[in-house]
Amino acid sequence: MKAVIQRVSRCSVTVDSEEIGSIGKGFLILLGVEAGDTEKEAEKLASKLSGLRVFTDENDKMNLSLNDIDGGAIVVSNFTLCADCRKGRRPSFDKAARPETAEPLYEYFCDCMKEKGVKTVEKGSFGADMKVSLLNDGPVTIIVDSKDLT
Secondary structure (H helix, E strand, O other), X not given: OEEEEEEEXXXXXXXXXEEEEEEOOEEEEEEEOEOOOOHHHHHHHHHHHHHOOOEEOOOOOEEEOOOOOOOEEEEEEOHHHHOEOOOOOOOEOOOEOOHXXXXXXXXXXXXXXXXXXXXXXXXXXXXXXEEEEEEXXXXXXXXXXXXXXX
């Protein structure tokens, strides 16, 4: 699984002109599920992200986690994170998991975030054309690949 995390002051997701999720301070998590990913990757990634210390403390140091600040998360499925751009000019998405595998793992990841103490976990709409509006805080943008986690 690959995730792009953006620290946000606020974020919302809209589908067909209807807002389906919003948070204040927290993370926008764009989540790409790759072929071969399992629940183990979702658990490792959720554990890492819920405890990732990228929010500033009273000394203006990035020392606080999502859980420390009672922040929320919006998780948006994004198969394009699995793109392979090595050849040609059109990305290949062969590495992305098929929807019948990716959607349950996406849902499981969201559940894992809640289990790891994130109180508010909003979701996009899997497979839908979504509009994401955010106010990036920092900006702080981090890429995490579950394959790199121990």
